[in-house]
Amino acid sequence: MSNQNLEEKTYVFLVTVDDLRADHLGYMGYKKNISPNIDSFAKKNIVYTNALSNAPQTTISFPSILYGVYATDFFDKKNYLKKRSIATVLKENGYKTLAFNSNPHFKMWGFSKGFDYFEDFLSETRGERDKTVEKAKKKLVKKIGKKNILIKGLSKILTRLSGHIAKPYADAELMNKKFFEEIDKKDNQKIFCWMHYMDLHYPFLPPTKDIEIKMAKEEILRLNRLQRRALHFKEKLPDDDVKKIIALYDAEIRYLDSHFNFFIDGLKKRGIYDKSIIIFTSDHGELFGEHNRFGHDQDVLYQKQLHVPLIIKTYGNNKKVFDKPASLVNIPSTFLEILKIKNSYFDTESIFKENEYVISEGIIWSSFEKQQTIKKNEIMVSCQKENWKLIIDNIHNRKELYNLADDPDESSNLYPSMKDVAGKLSKIIESHLNKSEEKDLITNKIKLLRKAGKI
Numbered sequence: 001m002s003n004q005n006l007e008e009k010t011y012v013f014l015v016t017v018d019d020l021r022a023d024h025l026g027y028m029g030y031k032k033n034i035s036p037n038i039d040s041f042a043k044k045n046i047v048y049t050n051a052l053s054n055a056p057q058t059t060i061s062f063p064s065i066l067y068g069v070y071a072t073d074f075f076d077k078k079n080y081l082k083k084r085s086i087a088t089v090l091k092e093n094g095y096k097t098l099a100f101n102s103n104p105h106f107k108m109w110g111f112s113k114g115f116d117y118f119e120d121f122l123s124e125t126r127g128e129r130d131k132t133v134e135k136a137k138k139k140l141v142k143k144i145g146k147k148n149i150l151i152k153g154l155s156k157i158l159t160r161l162s163g164h165i166a167k168p169y170a171d172a173e174l175m176n177k178k179f180f181e182e183i184d185k186k187d188n189q190k191i192f193c194w195m196h197y198m199d200l201h202y203p204f205l206p207p208t209k210d211i212e213i214k215m216a217k218e219e220i221l222r223l224n225r226l227q228r229r230a231l232h233f234k235e236k237l238p239d240d241d242v243k244k245i246i247a248l249y250d251a252e253i254r255y256l257d258s259h260f261n262f263f264i265d266g267l268k269k270r271g272i273y274d275k276s277i278i279i280f281t282s283d284h285g286e287l288f289g290e291h292n293r294f295g296h297d298q299d300v301l302y303q304k305q306l307h308v309p310l311i312i313k314t315y316g317n318n319k320k321v322f323d324k325p326a327s328l329v330n331i332p333s334t335f336l337e338i339l340k341i342k343n344s345y346f347d348t349e350s351i352f353k354e355n356e357y358v359i360s361e362g363i364i365w366s367s368f369e370k371q372q373t374i375k376k377n378e379i380m381v382s383c384q385k386e387n388w389k390l391i392i393d394n395i396h397n398r399k400e401l402y403n404l405a406d407d408p409d410e411s412s413n414l415y416p417s418m419k420d421v422a423g424k425l426s427k428i429i430e431s432h433l434n435k436s437e438e439k440d441l442i443t444n445k446i447k448l449l450r451k452a453g454k455i
Contacts, residue, residue, distance in 0.1 A: 010190040011276040012090065012335060015263075016065065017256060018058060019200040019296060020282035022051070022307045024253055032212070034254040037261035041280065042311050046318055048351070050327040051310030052358045052384060053284045057298045058103065060363060061283040062111055064329035066194075068346035070432075072362050076374045080110040087114030089345045090192040099195035100179050102170035115194070119178055121170035165224055167205050169198035172259035180266050195263070199256045200286075202227065202295065206251035213247045230375075231295035242289050249286065277315075277338050279331060282308040290409070299362045299395050301382040302410050306360050310433040312351075314338055325384050326351055327358040357385035357425075359432050364395060381432065383425045390415075390425035401414060402427075 022028050025035045027042040028049065055063040055071050063074035066085045074080050087097045091114050099112065102121040112118040154330070171179075175197060183191070199206075203224045208215075215223075223245050225267040230237050237245075267273040285305045287293045296305055310326055336343045337350035362380040378417050380393040387405035391398075401415040401422045 010188075010191075010405045011267075011272050012192045012339065013276055013278045014065070014086070014192075014194045014331070015278060015280045015336075016194070016196045017200060017261075017280075017282045017309075018023070018196065018198045019202075019284065019286050020256075020309060021285035021304060022049075022282075022309045023408045024250065025306070025309055028309070032250060034250050035257045037257045037264070038309070038311075041099065041260075041264065041313070043307075044313075044319055045278075046312040046314070047321045048310040048312075049321060049323050051281065051308050051326040051328065052303075052306045053282070053308050053358060054327060054329050054358075054360050055298070056284050056300050056305045056360070056362055057296050057365075058283050059105065059365070060298060061108060061328070062106075062109075063279070064327075065283065065331050066111060068329055068332040070329065070359065071363060072374050072379060075109075075153065075363075075368060078372060083110070083113075084345055085110075085114045086335055087192060087194070089114070089332070089336070089341075090339075091116065093339075093341055095190045095192040096186060096388070097192045098182060099194040099196070100175050100182075101194070102168075102175070102198050103196065104168065106196075117182065119175065119182070121178075124170055124174065125168045145303070156159075165203045165221055167203055169201065172197050172199050172256050173262075176259055176263050176266065179263070183270070183272075197256055197259075199259075200249065200252045204245065204248035204252055206248060206255050210251035210254040211247055212250065213244055214249075215244065219244075220248065227294055230289075231293075231297065234292060237289065246288050249288070256380070274297075274315075276313065277335070278311075278313040279334065280309065280311040280313075281328060281331070284308065298365050299380060301310075301360050301362050301380055301391050303389075303404065303408065306382075310351075322354075324354055325358045327355050328357075330355070357383050357428055358381055359429070362393075362395065375448065376433065383428045383432075385425060385428070388421055388425060390422055390429065392426065392429050 024030050025446050026033060026039040027047065053061050055061040060071035063069050063080070064073050066087070067074060067083045068086070069083060074083060087099070092096045097115045098117045099115045100119045102125055104120065106112060106120060107118070109138060111203055164244050175195065179195065181194070204221065204227070205224070223241060226237055226241055227245050229235050234285055264273065267276060286296055287300065287304055290304050291300070291302055293300055308328070310328070330348050333346045333348045334351040336345070337352060360382045363374055364378045367378050368374055377394045380391060380395050382389060384389045384404070387403055389402045389404055391400040393399065399415045399422070400410070400413045402410045402412070403414060
């Protein structure tokens, strides 16, 4: 990395795209030309081709990206109330902290902590969420559950009717507009900004000009409802419908890519780009029938849902490509290393220190919401080391081992025949789980000592 004077380099960006699969980008080998601007950005900067999310869904992925901790540590017994985010740390180090996103749940789980300015576009998107039909559906789902047979029946009826689907997220165009309006007010300040784009998230309703297959509006709505049913009820969809759903997803990538270019161009026009550190990634991927699953549930730890893009822009010419597994839990420490801020805040190392392995976790969210604690028999953990990947799944009571070099689609479970390899990876997973238990014991002991007046 360059040793340029960091006092002159005042702009730090975390750019995350919800639901972006790494293998749907050109620089990662995708054949369709839908991401030329992201591909161009990758060619000029540091790329990790084997970056993995630490969880398969947004809510349980962002504790790693923002706080440098795993979801089981972050959420268990409301630990998130005591954690410090990268925004908090940079704010303490003199940065003005900004965030632009449109996920209405982020504030609930502490993802807004440390930000001086947190734009979630709720006023702009409330109209979609508050429509009578949408409110009625939400009440029904909350009362009887997403997987109830009544919900399945309602979904089938709505699929035939091709009724309205709410899109309660601000699009990339509005995100960029608000960002530049705000950034133009800042002068001679050190800035940390988190941009989280939601365009790739369900529902897939891209501009028709970006869709490679000609579709009527009614067909687009029908496909979205099919995708949702397949997610919740594990339905198998006809190949032709899957192909069309993927076309809608790819069109969302094409749309997002053009606005990522607008974001980068805007930084360049303002003389900001060359002064910027940018980490570009995603919180998780999306399944389109792989392993008979669709969407991005919290109890799936296969590569298509964990493998995400990771591109890092520092200063000067630092183009490099790394193929070894990389973990998003290292992102907060990576920012501090680039900025030459002593890391007395996060337990993880910088991503530039190569990982021996990557841990990812899945949980039963509905159970956690009721109990506010995470039990061992309600989680699943994967460990990827080199080409080997082990999944210990206490949710579905199974163990899976894959050689990703020979079997990138994870179709052949080698656990029964490769006990030596599985045993080594099992020990890493056990150590990971035990660390969380040790932290709880230490925390409880400190509480008891304080209560007794001994500390």
